[in-house]
Amino acid sequence: MTRKEVPAVFTGLSAFPLTPLRDDRLDDRAYAGLITRLVTAGVASIGALGSTGSYAYLSREERARAAALAVQHAGETPVIVGIGALRLRHVLDAADDAQQAGAAAVLLAPMSYQPLTPDEIYRLYEQVTAHLSVPLVVYDNPRTTHVSLTDDLYAAIAKLPHVTSIKVPPLPADPAIARDRVTALRGRLPGHVGIGVSGDPVAAVALHAGCDAWYSVIGGTLPRLALDITRAPDAAAARAASDRLRPLWDLFAAHGSVRVVAAIAEHLGLTAAGCLPAPLRGLAPDARNAVIHALAEVDPTA
């Protein structure tokens, strides 16, 4: 399902763990445990400090330490480190720190406060890629950045040096429409630039519609369930594996995926209670019970 021009690190399951806090400080031990869990499961790459990893909330020092911990515990598994920030200077600082930590690649979303113009977005990527020595994944996440990258912007940014993958928002759930969308986008990108999908509920469809990678939230906390989808022998089996997780997808839609995986991680003892950065809060008791119930349904051995 992937093309050979795309480097292996940008194919298959890229798992995005939480960056857990304890008493509002980085929980080094829990974070190391989450990374080790992903390595043991055999994910293709680890997406440290993605949206699920709360990069937008952490200080430079916390981010640098998390990047170093992730690389240290990932061993041979490549680590992609999120470097987004509202200010260009802070993005460049995060890029330096990620490279210093040994990141295999970096991931950059165009965070915004004042709405950005297309020219500002392009020049952000231009200036960051001019500064980099590792590959860059373009991270298009309109739900959090409030920036929507057009296909024209994808095409322009994909020509910049170091750009090697684009993490696109959820694709349509209809397989034929999803395939048309991937084919159209592929036509706008150089052959060496992979396409990775976010939006866990449509990942099974997207991977068989031609996406190279799945940048996965659930894979960062329950990697085995995500690998059941990426390792399925065909599209039907992948969709069946995904459909079994429907109770989780419904909770993602209701509460936001990060709150749901935080509740799972806390329930499984992978992190302390209250692992998200305030003002984000853990789920209320009713929702937490629904998550625990759904988890028991989709993964009785968890």
Added chain:
Amino acid sequence: MTRKEVPAVFTGLSAFPLTPLRDDRLDDRAYAGLITRLVTAGVASIGALGSTGSYAYLSREERARAAALAVQHAGETPVIVGIGALRLRHVLDAADDAQQAGAAAVLLAPMSYQPLTPDEIYRLYEQVTAHLSVPLVVYDNPRTTHVSLTDDLYAAIAKLPHVTSIKVPPLPADPAIARDRVTALRGRLPGHVGIGVSGDPVAAVALHAGCDAWYSVIGGTLPRLALDITRAPDAAAARAASDRLRPLWDLFAAHGSVRVVAAIAEHLGLTAAGCLPAPLRGLAPDARNAVIHALAEVDPTA
């Protein structure tokens, strides 16, 4: 047009200056000049580190220094300091720094990356106000925060200690509809909590619809033109003064107000070129010329 229960600092023209950079560093001298200009013009209060003042892009150190400079150069004019951040811990740090600098009040927008729930927003204000010793202005700016505060949330937050004003998004331009909106909102708020409007083009209407204050972008750079509106003897005169600035309002809508006032400040020599934090960029030459042309039209003496 204002009620006597509302403290004077939260009435009339509150002017929001840029926080100008020079070579991507805080331009202390230009900032002092902007503050002095506002004091000389006679604004009622200064809104340092608002959205126009790029608070969301600056480091803790830059924000602390800007707050101190603003208070130092404001003399007797009260300074309201923006303390918003994505993380609660960073909001509390900014509150400490603002109080240490001598801020008369603080201004808090619920910045978001992951969308916030109503409960998360309420608890953010609850935790910050429990920590404060100065008044707080609730800053509702959905265009940048991507959070919309409901009237129920306004009402709940307005009961918290230290809450003294709410900076609401632009009101409808129709005077009767604007008055109905202010009256309805007033009915939900304690008498000591003022209502201030943002959205410069509708400020003349809003002030005569019952708003106590105008939290003003244009007032931060061209205070005299803003005072022409707030000091107008009646509603018709205020609207006429505002209508004279229509060329600027149109440019605000086209390019974002912060880019337009940055172009004006740079043109007038109040700041260095490139005073905004990247990835924000100054206007392209055509748009910049349009701004200079509009400025000459609305204020030939500028």
